Amino acid sequence: MARYIAKRLLQAIPAFLIITVIVFLLSNAAPGSPIDLIKSAGDITPEAEHALMVQYGLDKPVVVRYFIWLGNMLSGDMGISSRTQQPVWSLISERIGPTLVLSLYSLLVSLLIAIPVGVMAALKPYSIWDNISSVASFVGAAAPNFFVALVLVYVFSIKLGVLPSMGMYAASGGGGIGDLARHLVLPGFVMVIQLLGTFVKQTRGSMLEVMNEEYVKTARAKGLSELRVTVKHILRNAWIPIVSCIATTVPLLVGGATVTEQVFGWPGMGTLLIQSISQRDYNTIMGITVLISIAVLVVNLLLDLVYAFLDPKIRFD
Amino acid sequence: MSDVILDVKNLQVQFRTGKKETLTAIQDVTFQVKAGEILGIVGESGCGKSVTANTILRLLPKQTSLISGGSISFQGRDLVTLSEKEMRKVRGSKISMIFQEPMTSLNPAYRIGVQLVEMYQAHSKISKKEAWQKATKMLEKVGIPAPDQRMYEYPHQLSGGMRQRVMIAMALSAKPELLIADEPTTALDVTIQAQVLDLMKELQREMGTSIILITHDMGVVAETSDYVMVMYAGEVVEYGSAAMIFKNPLHPYTQGLLNSLPRVDRDMQRLTSITGTVPSLSEMPAGCRFSNRCGQCSGQCTQQKPQLVEVEPGHQVRCLLCGAPGGRGEEAE
Amino acid sequence: MKTQTGQKKKSEAFRNFKKHKMAMIGLTIITLEILCVLILPLLLHLDPVAIDRTAFNQAPGQVHLLGTDEVGRDMFARVVCGGQVSILIGFAATAISVLVGLPLGLVAAYYRGRAESLIMRTADIFMSFPAMVLILVVVAVFGSEIPIIIFLIGILNWPAIAKLIYGNVLSLRGREFVEAERAIGSSDLKIIFKTILPNAIAPLWVALAFRISSAMITESALSFLGAGVQPPQASWGNIIQAATSLAVLTKRWWIWIPAGVCLVVTIVCINFVGEGIRDALDPKMKRL
Numbered sequence: 034m035a036r037y038i039a040k041r042l043l044q045a046i047p048a049f050l051i052i053t054v055i056v057f058l059l060s061n062a063a064p065g066s067p068i069d070l071i072k073s074a075g076d077i078t079p080e081a082e083h084a085l086m087v088q089y090g091l092d093k094p095v096v097v098r099y100f101i102w103l104g105n106m107l108s109g110d111m112g113i114s115s116r117t118q119q120p121v122w123s124l125i126s127e128r129i130g131p132t133l134v135l136s137l138y139s140l141l142v143s144l145l146i147a148i149p150v151g152v153m154a155a156l157k158p159y160s161i162w163d164n165i166s167s168v169a170s171f172v173g174a175a176a177p178n179f180f181v182a183l184v185l186v187y188v189f190s191i192k193l194g195v196l197p198s199m200g201m202y203a204a205s206g207g208g209g210i211g212d213l214a215r216h217l218v219l220p221g222f223v224m225v226i227q228l229l230g231t232f233v234k235q236t237r238g239s240m241l242e243v244m245n246e247e248y249v250k251t252a253r254a255k256g257l258s259e260l261r262v263t264v265k266h267i268l269r270n271a272w273i274p275i276v277s278c279i280a281t282t283v284p285l286l287v288g289g290a291t292v293t294e295q296v297f298g299w300p301g302m303g304t305l306l307i308q309s310i311s312q313r314d315y316n317t318i319m320g321i322t323v324l325i326s327i328a329v330l331v332v333n334l335l336l337d338l339v340y341a342f343l344d345p346k347i348r349f350d
Numbered sequence: 351m352s353d354v355i356l357d358v359k360n361l362q363v364q365f366r367t368g369k370k371e372t373l374t375a376i377q378d379v380t381f382q383v384k385a386g387e388i389l390g391i392v393g394e395s396g397c398g399k400s401v402t403a404n405t406i407l408r409l410l411p412k413q414t415s416l417i418s419g420g421s422i423s424f425q426g427r428d429l430v431t432l433s434e435k436e437m438r439k440v441r442g443s444k445i446s447m448i449f450q451e452p453m454t455s456l457n458p459a460y461r462i463g464v465q466l467v468e469m470y471q472a473h474s475k476i477s478k479k480e481a482w483q484k485a486t487k488m489l490e491k492v493g494i495p496a497p498d499q500r501m502y503e504y505p506h507q508l509s510g511g512m513r514q515r516v517m518i519a520m521a522l523s524a525k526p527e528l529l530i531a532d533e534p535t536t537a538l539d540v541t542i543q544a545q546v547l548d549l550m551k552e553l554q555r556e557m558g559t560s561i562i563l564i565t566h567d568m569g570v571v572a573e574t575s576d577y578v579m580v581m582y583a584g585e586v587v588e589y590g591s592a593a594m595i596f597k598n599p600l601h602p603y604t605q606g607l608l609n610s611l612p613r614v615d616r617d618m619q620r621l622t623s624i625t626g627t628v629p630s631l632s633e634m635p636a637g638c639r640f641s642n643r644c645g646q647c648s649g650q651c652t653q654q655k656p657q658l659v660e661v662e663p664g665h666q667v668r669c670l671l672c673g674a675p676g677g678r679g680e681e682a683e
Numbered sequence: 684m685k686t687q688t689g690q691k692k693k694s695e696a697f698r699n700f701k702k703h704k705m706a707m708i709g710l711t712i713i714t715l716e717i718l719c720v721l722i723l724p725l726l727l728h729l730d731p732v733a734i735d736r737t738a739f740n741q742a743p744g745q746v747h748l749l750g751t752d753e754v755g756r757d758m759f760a761r762v763v764c765g766g767q768v769s770i771l772i773g774f775a776a777t778a779i780s781v782l783v784g785l786p787l788g789l790v791a792a793y794y795r796g797r798a799e800s801l802i803m804r805t806a807d808i809f810m811s812f813p814a815m816v817l818i819l820v821v822v823a824v825f826g827s828e829i830p831i832i833i834f835l836i837g838i839l840n841w842p843a844i845a846k847l848i849y850g851n852v853l854s855l856r857g858r859e860f861v862e863a864e865r866a867i868g869s870s871d872l873k874i875i876f877k878t879i880l881p882n883a884i885a886p887l888w889v890a891l892a893f894r895i896s897s898a899m900i901t902e903s904a905l906s907f908l909g910a911g912v913q914p915p916q917a918s919w920g921n922i923i924q925a926a927t928s929l930a931v932l933t934k935r936w937w938i939w940i941p942a943g944v945c946l947v948v949t950i951v952c953i954n955f956v957g958e959g960i961r962d963a964l965d966p967k968m969k970r971l
Contacts, residue, residue, distance in 0.1 A: 044804070047804070047808070048807075048812075051805075052808070052812055055817075056820065059820055059824050060824075062824050062825070063823070063824045158413060159413075174896075174897075175896065175947070175950045175951050176947065177900050177903055177904065177943075177946055177947065177950065178904070179903075179904055179907045179923065180923060180943040180946060180947065183923065183926045183927075183932065183939065184943075186932065187932055187933065191932070191933050247451050247455045248454060248455055248456055250409060250449065250455075251448075251449065251455045251456065251457075251517070251520075253409055253441065254407060254409060254441055254442065254446065254447040254449075254521075255468070255469050255472060255520070256438045256439065256442030256472055256473065257438070257442075257472055258438065259434075265468075266457055269457070269460075270457070270458070270459055281810070281811075283811070284810070284811065284812060286813075287813035287815070288813045288814065288815035288816065288904075291813075291816065291819070291908075292815075292904050292907070292908065295908060306816070306819060307819075307909070307910075309823075310819055310823040310909075311909060315823070315824075318819075318820055318823055319820075321816075322817075325812075325813065325816055329811055329812055333811060343459075344458075344459075345459055345460075345504045346458060346504070349504055349507070
């Protein structure tokens with residue numbers, strides 16, 4: 034098991050490095066470095082420029098600059114936002130919570146719906162469950178999330194007036210779980226549609242594969258009840274690929290959150306990113322990207338751990 | 351004369367192959383199993399022996415298969431008519447089954463001990479501790495070294511031969527009357543094969559369990575079986591005691607099977623084989639199903655379907671050239 | 684199937700495809716759409732950026748079939764020309780994904796060893812990161828001209844194609860007919876082009892359909908967020924962006940709904956075609 038974890042860590046590090054290098058290079062290519070800003074105010078002598086470069090550490094070789102930059106990022110010093118003149122980290126940190134709430138909520142709800150549907154679709158082929166699962170997969174792949182979001186807002190917020198369309202809490206007199214829950218419904222729905230398809234398909238496929246395994250027949254031949262066979266023998270093994278699948282939906286979650294937050298005015302990192310892009314606030318943009326890279330890394334490692342725990346072949350090697 | 355414990359008559363099973371189409375996998379299968387004896391069912395892949403075995407315990411998937419005819423009498427009840435709930439009481443406790451692939455027959459997610467205990471607790475009200483002890487003793491009985499340790503191990507930590515022994519232990523733990531072994535040694539090395547077969551024979555003697563042993567290997571049959579049933583293309587083509595079948599094989603297919611065995615006691619230049627291959631279910635010849643490969647095929651064989659006929663006491667054959675009077679000399683009596 | 688010749692397989696596949704009703708409908712609609720977006724602008728002299736000062740926010744009528752937006756542009760023209768842009772980007776980006784992914788997947792599967800681990804690991808890394816975020820960041824730095832968008836969407840989707848080709852070639856590689864070619868001394872290139880590629884390509888068509896619709900969704904999301912096709916140029920995504928204003932959302936349906944419907948219909952049809960191809964190639968796998 035230790036070997037597996039070590040291997041995973043070793044694989045994760047190049048991934049992290051590659052992404053952060055790309056981000057670093059991009060942030061360098063972005064116009065608006067501190068020196069450019071100073072130069073735009075008036076010409077400066079070459080000596081002054083050189084002095085400034087030393088001051089900002091811009092005279093060092095690229096590789097060194099990268100590691101300094103990375104060190105800063107990881108310790109929370111992400112620079113100052115050119116939009117608000119506040120430290121980037123403080124801007125981002127207050128947005129992490131809302132995005133986490135929306136993402137985790139969507140992930141949980143889609144799993145809670147998708148797994149039973151997928152299981153039933155596998156256990157009862159050609160039944161209504163099977164049809165539901167096909168439809169869910171299809172819709173999930175085909176529906177453009179922002180359009181669905183707009184239609185939902187139109188129907189439920191405007192026409193029917195039952196659900197709020199903006200923000201995380203009511204603007205006035207809001208707060209509390211109930212308020213949050215109401216605000217989560219629509220944006221959560223949009224995110225869930227995207228994830229549902231993938232999870233249902235994976236669950237169904239995984240179940241079908243396990244159902245055909247010989248040990249399931251052995252379990253039946255032992256005279257065990259169908260319920261016991263399904264839960265203890267089939268599901269217990271079908272979990273494993275589903276867990277790996279969660280890792281692959283992280284890009285979907287993040288990308289989906291970006292768009293969904295924007296439509297619903299959700300005060301998360303997605304809206305901050307869009308705002309920063311339109312205002313050319315490069316420090317914030319890079320800060321968010323690095324944070325996302327770290328998050329992706331951590332989530333993948335965590336899921337690898339869970340996977341190792343579930344599969345005895347890895348746990349007891 | 352032992353009692354008959356399993357009496358199968360005219361069993362027919364169909365598979366669903368499309369929205370409306372079905373194919374008949376086995377038909378007109380009739381045989382008996384006597385108490386304390388071993389019946390070997392032998393035939394090529396696809397001849398229906400596994401289907402027959404799985405049907406006894408009703409293990410075929412319900413959505414795609416159907417028992418369309420016949421009866422399976424066991425302890426005074428017809429297993430075909432039992433409800434799923436009643437069938438579950440039979441499985442494991444009265445009739446047990448082990449399968450071909452020991453590498454995949456055990457659940458990889460649970461320890462051996464847990465899976466064995468599950469078997470004990472499914473059929474009797476004993477505590478986990480007691481079941482654990484009994485299971486450990488059973489492991490010892492099937493010849494697994496260091497059984498206490500093994501109980502805590504996972505299937506992937508055991509070899510194929512050991513896994514099959516665990517399967518046998520599991521299958522016999524509730525002391526069933528009948529054990530069905532579907533090609534239990536096919537996936538094992540030859541030396542391990544011999545060990546597992548010996549183990550089965552020993553346990554059978556000790557516990558008085560009847561065994562249905564399914565195999566494609568006539569050598570295995572010769573070593574173990576009291577009675578032999580030869581199947582081809584979903585039908586029984588010959589049935590009798592081992593002595594009768596080996597000394598006096600009547601059906602050309604049986605003869606072909608025996609002739610294709612390499613023999614050390616004979617001077618053989620080439621191995622004989624049966625020409626051709628088993629026709630697929632949708633391309634069966636019109637008359638006798640073996641007609642397109644039979645060296646003795648005559649005109650009527652391609653037009654008439656032979657029935658299973660008792661040719662001498664306890665010896666049945668499905669062949670026009672063996673059953674009809676004036677056919678072949680051996681059975682004229 | 685091993686004994687059937689390539690031609691026989693192809694015609695059987697075509698026959699199977701025609702049996703799939705939804706796929707045929709999908710294909711028909713897509714073809715009509717493509718024809719429309721190519722021909723109509725020229726035929727009807729559609730101008731998506733022309734401003735009609737006499738008609739702001741006008742509901743659909745005789746002059747402007749789908750009404751006008753708040754600047755006075757004809758919505759019908761914008762939807763059709765926007766369709767041109769969106770469909771173009773979808774196809775072009777996918778072409779880039781294939782151009783990059785196909786050779787990489789092929790090399791990884793055929794030559795194995797270090798090339799394989801390098802390529803496949805890189806693919807995994809790309810797949811683990813949200814492409815949308817990366818595209819947004821790059822667009823922020825380099826701008827959002829259409830070629831850049833096409834390039835970005837295409838480049839970030841190469842892993843899916845590469846993995847598919849990799850899987851197929853890997854299984855084909857070990858098959859007897861490939862061994863036979865090697866035994867008679869055929870060069871690697873010959874083996875690849877003559878025996879492996881023709882057999883590995885077939886499932887690619889299925890993936891292509893889904894890649895195209897996925898690329899279109901990505902582009903439209905980008906344009907919706909303001910980081911894709913920039914106005915006044917139209918794309919279905921940036922047309923729908925207007926609906927973020929409450930007034931447009933509730934009172935001027937003609938501005939955002941037609942583009943949205945077109946987008947959904949196009950994607951659904953492409954997906955049906957994809958499923959049709961999948962079923963045509965392997966009817967046993969009729970389920971998801």
